[in-house]
Amino acid sequence: MKAISSIALLLLLSSLTRAADNKIDPVGTWKCEYMQNRTSTLTIKKDADQLTGTMTWPDQKETNLKDLKLKDGTLTFTADRQYQDNKMTVEYTLTIEGDKLSGKSAADFGGQKHEWEIKAERQKKDK
Numbered sequence: 001m002k003a004i005s006s007i008a009l010l011l012l013l014s015s016l017t018r019a020a021d022n023k024i025d026p027v028g029t030w031k032c033e034y035m036q037n038r039t040s041t042l043t044i045k046k047d048a049d050q051l052t053g054t055m056t057w058p059d060q061k062e063t064n065l066k067d068l069k070l071k072d073g074t075l076t077f078t079a080d081r082q083y084q085d086n087k088m089t090v091e092y093t094l095t096i097e098g099d100k101l102s103g104k105s106a107a108d109f110g111g112q113k114h115e116w117e118i119k120a121e122r123q124k125k126d127k
Contacts (some may be wrong), residue, residue, distance in 0.1 A: 001118075002024075006114075010069050012081055017021045022070070023092075023095075024073050024082050026044045026051065026070055026073075026075050026096055027044050027045060027046050027051075028043075028044060028122045028123065028125075029041060029042070029043045029108050029122070029123045030042040030043070030044070030101055030104065030120040030122050030123065031120060031121055031123055032118055032119070032120040033040065033118070033119055033120070034098065034105065034117065034118040035100065035114045035116050038057075039053055039057075039058065040056060040058075041055065041056045041057075042054075042055050042120060043055070043056075044068070044075075044098075045068075051069070051070060052064075052065070052068065053065040053068055054076065055074075055079045057081070059083075060081065060083075061081050063077050063079055063080050063081075063082075065077040065078070066078045066079070073095055073096055073097075074093060074094065074095055074096075075092070075093075075094045075095075075101065076093050076094075076104075077091075077092050078090065078091050079092070079093065081107070088107045088108060088109070089108075090105050090106070090107045091105065091106045091107070092105045092118070094118065094120070095107075099121060099122040100119070100120070100121055100122075101119065101120035101121075101122075102117075102118070102119045102120075103117075104116065104117060104118065104120060118124075
């Protein structure tokens with residue numbers, strides 16, 4: 001009986017977690033700021049149950065996001081960044097709170113991993 005109760009509790013908690021992620025909406029265009037007022041634009045769309053997205057920087061055209069996932073209110077993905085003659089993969093881990101994102105991004109520079117804070121705000125749609 002105790003095992004059945006434990007399984008029921010786990011199923012309930014699992015369904016509550018999925019319900020919480022369903023209420024968190026990452027879809028939209030986000031203006032990101034990081035490292036001394038540098039900016040980028042993050043765009044996330046939802047096709048059926050699949051999240052897709054792109055990222056742009058002032059000096060780089062749009063690139064597709066890879067491994068985009070939303071779990072427990074945390075959005076994770078990678079994006080390839082071209083900076084001058086260097087190409088790097090940047091990893092993002094961002095927490096969504098309403099119309100704000102915050103978290104860290106990280107990339108390997110010359111064999112060393114560097115991290116920096118990133119904040120973003122969802123841009124309002126024009127009516």
